[in-house]
Amino acid sequence: MLLQVLCDSIPEVLVRIAYGQLHHQPRLNFIPAEGILQRVQGVLEVSRCRHRLQNSDGVLQSFVNGDKGVQALVRHARVWRGGPSSSARYCRVRVEGLRSSGSGCGYGVDVEALRPVRPTGTGVLVLAGSSGRVDTDRARLLAAHGAHALPLQWFGGPGQPPGPWEIPLETFTSVLDHLAKEANFLSIVGVSFGAEAALVTASLDPRVRTVAAFAPSHVTWPGYDPDQRRWAAHWTWQGRPLPFVPIQRPPNPASIDGLSRYLPVYQASLEAASTTTLEQATIRVENIPEVLLVSGGDDQVWPSTDSARAIANRRAAHRLDTRHVHLPEGGHRTILPGERAPDGGHAMARGGNPKSDRVLGAMAWSQLTTALRLNERRH
Structure with a gap:
């Protein structure tokens, strides 16, 4: 297992460490700049956090961390320029070749985690749509607010399915395995298809304490595989596809300013589905201890507000509380305070606008910090 770590700002720097024969489990070792100077003095001339350096043969030396008694072989030690802050808020940790411990996941997952300097004990898997x-x-x-955060590309990467169909849920539980070694409070934050993944995964993995689902779905859906010309389940579990609501296209697809509006497609599909199909495809959200839902009433992608209410109602039937943050003018993509407006993705009508999406993000932020046990201030 190889960890590549890179620091966001001084005074800490991160090095690429190949534990190889010394450690069987991946570990993260922070080395202050002063520590590198002390341990490799004479091998490299290090100007603290101002040069990118690497020695000729790629191997510096073995060293012993006197504080923890950890011996490691340091390879390709590099020092990166720090960020604008004088104190590190988090550090990026690359875990290469992480594999699922469960069945049904036939490919490795490369992930890059962000480790906070002042952790709250929360580990969060972050999923886009x-x-x-x-x-x-x-x-x-x-x-920056204390979570050990791990954003994951869950399709379209090397060795992964090219699109959002037949994704092994073990893809996510394997990452939770890694997070569990760094944090004692596991959570998942997802948006759209990522929110669907978050809710399904948490309903099956009892280690997940909290889910924050932005533009959620209360049921599982399929994805279209153009190579096979078929609709296939978004998710598999232990090698078997999960039930889903079949897609039914309305006779006159709608558009806004020339952009496809998928909301009527999902609405028509829910209306056409039988009671049995809906029950089988409904996510068992009652298995999740805490759920935070965020939805915009102007979501033009799918009926996230209706889904949020269905989730809350199902949980209420099991005597479980649910937080639901809603703004009628909000769209599909909520923008949290400090975030940039997301770009990329398929060209489609998403509803809302940057102003309303930021308002919804501000409304959701206080609830999110509570749900994830975050520090109120950035560190």
Whole structure:
């Protein structure tokens, strides 16, 4: 297991450490700049956090961390320029080749975690939606407030399915395995398809304490595989596809300013589904201890507000409380304080506008910090 760590700002720097024969389990070791100077003095001339350096053969030396008695082989030690702050808020940790411990996941998962300097004990898996992007911006925000945040690309990467169909849920539980070694309070934050993934995964993995679902769905859906020309389940579990609500296209698809409006498609599909189909596809949200839902009433992608209410009602029937943050003018993409407006993804009508989406994000932020046990101030 190889961990590549890189620091966001001084005074801490991160090095690439190949534990190899010395450690069987991945570990993270922070080395202050002064520590590197003391341990490799004479090997490299290090100007603290101002140069990118690497020695010729790639191996510096073995060293012993006197504080923890940890011996490690340091390879390709590099020092990166720090960020604008004089105190580190988080550090990025790359875990290469992480594999699922469960069945049904036939490919490795490369992840990059953001480890806070002042952790709250919360580990959060961050999932974007159908864009396929890695939601690093949101993960940075959460890490700056104390969460060990891990944004994941869950399709479209090397060795992964090319689109959002037949994704093994073990993809997410394997990452939770890693987070569980760093934090004692596991959570998942997801948006759109990522919110669907978050809710389904948490309903099956009892380690997850909290889910924050932005633009959620109360049922599971399929994805369209263009190569096979078929609709396939979004998710599999232990090698078997999960039931889903079949897609029914309305006779006259709607559009806004030339952009496809998928809301009528999902509404028509829910209306056409039988009671049995809906029951089988409904996510067992009553298995999740805490749920925070965020929805915009102007969501033009799918009926996230109706889904949020269905989730809350199902949980209420099991005597479980649910937080639901809603803004009638909000769209599909909520923008939290400090986040940039997301770009990329498929060209489609999403509803809302940058102003209303930021208002919804401000409304959701206080609830999110409570749900995830975050620090109120950035560190």
